[in-house]
Amino acid sequence: MPSRAIQENFRFLVLEVTKQVESTVRVLTTGDESLIDSVYLKDDYIDNLRGFIDSKCLTVIRDAEEGDQRTVELARAVDIVTNNLERMADFAVNILRQYKYIKDHTVLRRYEFEPLFDEVLGGLGRVSEAVFQADVSEALQICRAEINLDEMYAERFRRVMSELRAGGEEVEDLVTTLFIARYLERMGDSLLNIGEAVISLSLHERLKIHQYWALEETLDVGKGESKGLSLETIFETRSGCRIGKVRDHREGSEGNLVLFKEGQRDKLVEERDGIHFWHERFPDLAPKILGWHEADHHASLLLEYLSGQTFQQVVLGGSGAELSAALQALGLTLRSIWEETRVDEPIQPGFLGQIAKRLRDVKKVHPDFGGASDEQIGALKVPAFEDLLRRAEAIEALLPAPFSTYIHGDFNVDNIIFDPAADRLHFIDLHRSRRFDYVQDVSVFMVSNFRLPVIDKAVRRRLSAVILAVYRFVQSFARDAGDTTFEARLCLGLVRSLTTSTRFVLDPDFAQAMYLRARYLLERLLAHEGDDWSTFVLPTNVLRY
Amino acid sequence: MASDHEEFRHESLEDRQSIAKYLNALSEAFANGNLTFGHNGQAIELEPRGLLKFDVKASRKRGAVKVSLRLNWQEDEEDRDPSVGSLVIKTSDGGTS
Numbered sequence: 001m002p003s004r005a006i007q008e009n010f011r012f013l014v015l016e017v018t019k020q021v022e023s024t025v026r027v028l029t030t031g032d033e034s035l036i037d038s039v040y041l042k043d044d045y046i047d048n049l050r051g052f053i054d055s056k057c058l059t060v061i062r063d064a065e066e067g068d069q070r071t072v073e074l075a076r077a078v079d080i081v082t083n084n085l086e087r088m089a090d091f092a093v094n095i096l097r098q099y100k101y102i103k104d105h106t107v108l109r110r111y112e113f114e115p116l117f118d119e120v121l122g123g124l125g126r127v128s129e130a131v132f133q134a135d136v137s138e139a140l141q142i143c144r145a146e147i148n149l150d151e152m153y154a155e156r157f158r159r160v161m162s163e164l165r166a167g168g169e170e171v172e173d174l175v176t177t178l179f180i181a182r183y184l185e186r187m188g189d190s191l192l193n194i195g196e197a198v199i200s201l202s203l204h205e206r207l208k209i210h211q212y213w214a215l216e217e218t219l220d221v222g223k224g225e226s227k228g229l230s231l232e233t234i235f236e237t238r239s240g241c242r243i244g245k246v247r248d249h250r251e252g253s254e255g256n257l258v259l260f261k262e263g264q265r266d267k268l269v270e271e272r273d274g275i276h277f278w279h280e281r282f283p284d285l286a287p288k289i290l291g292w293h294e295a296d297h298h299a300s301l302l303l304e305y306l307s308g309q310t311f312q313q314v315v316l317g318g319s320g321a322e323l324s325a326a327l328q329a330l331g332l333t334l335r336s337i338w339e340e341t342r343v344d345e346p347i348q349p350g351f352l353g354q355i356a357k358r359l360r361d362v363k364k365v366h367p368d369f370g371g372a373s374d375e376q377i378g379a380l381k382v383p384a385f386e387d388l389l390r391r392a393e394a395i396e397a398l399l400p401a402p403f404s405t406y407i408h409g410d411f412n413v414d415n416i417i418f419d420p421a422a423d424r425l426h427f428i429d430l431h432r433s434r435r436f437d438y439v440q441d442v443s444v445f446m447v448s449n450f451r452l453p454v455i456d457k458a459v460r461r462r463l464s465a466v467i468l469a470v471y472r473f474v475q476s477f478a479r480d481a482g483d484t485t486f487e488a489r490l491c492l493g494l495v496r497s498l499t500t501s502t503r504f505v506l507d508p509d510f511a512q513a514m515y516l517r518a519r520y521l522l523e524r525l526l527a528h529e530g531d532d533w534s535t536f537v538l539p540t541n542v543l544r545y
Numbered sequence: 546m547a548s549d550h551e552e553f554r555h556e557s558l559e560d561r562q563s564i565a566k567y568l569n570a571l572s573e574a575f576a577n578g579n580l581t582f583g584h585n586g587q588a589i590e591l592e593p594r595g596l597l598k599f600d601v602k603a604s605r606k607r608g609a610v611k612v613s614l615r616l617n618w619q620e621d622e623e624d625r626d627p628s629v630g631s632l633v634i635k636t637s638d639g640g641t642s
Binding site (some may be wrong): 266324328330331377465466469472476541 | 595596599633634635636
C-alpha cells in the first residue's frame with residue numbers, strides 16, 4: 001500500500017477535481033459567474049496536489065524493496081490517475097474560459113450539457129474506490145463513461161455543423177459551444193486512461209521477477225542449458241495466465257520460437273492435462289510440451305510455438321481464399337474428431353446451469369440484464385429473464401445429447417490456429433478439453449464470431465457468412481449422426497454463450513443486442529414446448545448483426 | 546428498385562376510440578407481414594421479416610403523458626447480398642452441406 005500521505009492527498013485531489021467540475025456545470029446552467037474566479041484560483045492548488053503525489057509516488061517506486069512489485073504497480077497506477085485527474089481539472093478551467101466568449105447564452109443552453117457533466121461526475125465518483133480496491137468492475141464503469149461521452153459529443157457535433165451550414169447570426173457562439181463540448185469529450189478520454197490504469201493494475205500487467213526464474217527453470221527441465229534465451233513479447237490471457245514468446249538461441253543463432261506460459265498451478269495443470277488428452281488421439285492438433293515446472297502455487301509450461309494465424313485473424317483480415325481454406329480445415333478437423341471419439345451414451349450439457357454461475361458477473365457489467373421481475377404491458381405479461389431460464393431448464397432436462405465426443409471446451413476464434421502452408425488447424429488453450437456434447441464447441445464458436453467488436457458492414461457480412469456456413473455444416477453432421485435434438489440444444493448453447501459473453505462486451509448497444517437475442521431464442525424455444533423437438537428449427541437470423 | 550431514402554409521417558388528434566383503429570390497422574399489418582404507408586399517390590411498402598427491435602416507453606411528468614412505441618429492423622441481408630450464404634464447408638464425402 002502506498003503511504004497514508006499519498007492516499008489522503010489522492011482522495012483530496014479526487015474531491016477537488018469533482019468540485020471544479022461541479023462548479024463548472026453550475027456556471028453553465030445557472031449563469032452564476034461569481035464561481036468562475038474561485039475555479040481559476042483552485043486550479044493552482046490542484047497543480048500543487050498533483051506535484052506532491054507525483055513526487056511521493058516516484059519515491060515509493062525508487063525505494064520499494066525488490067520483489068515488492070505490487071506496491072510499485074500501485075504507485076505507478078496512482079501516478080497515472082493523478083495526472084489524468086489534473087488534466088480534467090484543466091479542462092474545466094478551459095471550459096470556463098470559453099464560456100466567457102459566449103454572447104447569447106440560449107445557444108449554449110440549447111445544447112444541454114448537463115448529461116455530459118453527469119457522465120464525468122459519475123466516472124469521478126468511482127475513481128478512489130476503483131484505484132484502492134483495484135476493482136475491475138468499477139474501472140469498467142469508468143471506461144464506459146468515455147463511450148457515452150463520445151456519443152453525446154458526436155451528437156452535439158453534428159447538430160452544431162448542421163446549424164452552421166444553415167447560416168445565421170450565431171456562428172461565434174456555435175463554435176464556442178463546440179469547443180466546450182470538445183473539452184468534455186477530452187475529460188472522457190482522461191477517464192478512459194484512468195479506467196485502463198486500474199484494469200492493468202488488477203491484471204498485474206508487468207512481468208514479475210520470479211517469472212523469469214520460472215522461465216529458466218522450465219527450460220532446464222527441457223534441455224539443460226538456460227542461456228541464450230530472449231523474451232520477445234508477453235501478454236496475459238483472460239484466465240490470468242501470462243504468455244511469453246521466447247526465442248531459443250541454444251541450437252543456432254536464428255533460434256526457434258517457443259511459448260512460455262506461467263500462472264496459477266491449478267490452471268496450468270489443467271492446460272497440461274488438456275494437451276495430453278488430445279495427444280493420445282490427435283498428436284498434431286495440440287502444441288507439443290517442451291518443458292514443465294511446478295512450485296507450490298505457480299507452475300510454468302514451455303510449448304511448441306505453432307506458426308499460422310488465429311481463426312480470428314483470418315476471419316477479420318484474411319483473403320476470401322484463406323478464409324475458405326480455414327473453414328474447410330475446420331470442417332475436416334471437427335468431423336474427424338467427432339466421428340472418431342463418439343461414444344453412444346447420452347450426456348447432459350446443462351447449458352443453462354452454466355449461465356447461472358456467470359449471471360452475477362454479467363450483472364456487474366450490465367446491471368439491467370437478467371431481470372428477476374416480470375413486466376406488464378396492458379393485458380400482456382412479459383416474463384422476467386430468470387423466469388424464462390427456469391422454464392427452459394425443464395425443457396433442457398429432456399434434451400440430453402445422444403452421444404459425447406471430445407471437445408475443445410473453450411472454442412473461441414482466438415483459440416484456433418490455422419496454418420495455411422500445411423493447410424491444417426491447431427487448437428490452443430486446452431484447459432477445458434474433455435468428453436462432452438459437441439454442441440458446446442459449436443455454440444461457443446458461433447458466438448465468438450458474433451461478438452467480435454466490428455461494425456464495418458463488409459466484415460459483419462463475413463462473420464454472418466462464417467456463422468451460417470458452420471451452422472449448415474454441423475446441421476448436416478447431426479443429420480448423418482442421427483442427432484435429432486441438435487437444433488434445440490444449439491439454441492440452448494447459444495442462449496448460454498450470448499448471455500455470458502456480454503460480460504466481455506463494453507459497448508452497451510452491442511451488449512444489449514446480444515442479450516435480447518438470448519431472450520428471443522429462449523422465447524422461441526418455450527413456444528415449441530409440447531411439440532416434437534426434432535422439428536424445432538433454430539432461427540438463424542439471430543446470429544446476424 | 547425503391548429509392549434509398551423514403552419517409553412517411555402522419556400526425557393527427559385522436560381520442561381513445563379512434564386511436565384503437567390505428568393500432569388495429571398496424572397490428573393487422575404486422576400479422577400479415579405487409580405494411581403500407583401512402584400519401585399523395587406515393588407509398589412505402591414494408592415487409593417486416595426476421596428480427597424486429599421493439600422499444601416501448603411510457604412516462605408521466607406533471608400530468609404530461611407520453612407513450613412511445615418504436616420498431617426498427619434491417620431488411621433481409623440475404624435478399625440484398627447473396628454473398629452472405631456463399632461460404633460453404635464441404636463435408637468429408639465430397640458433397641456440400
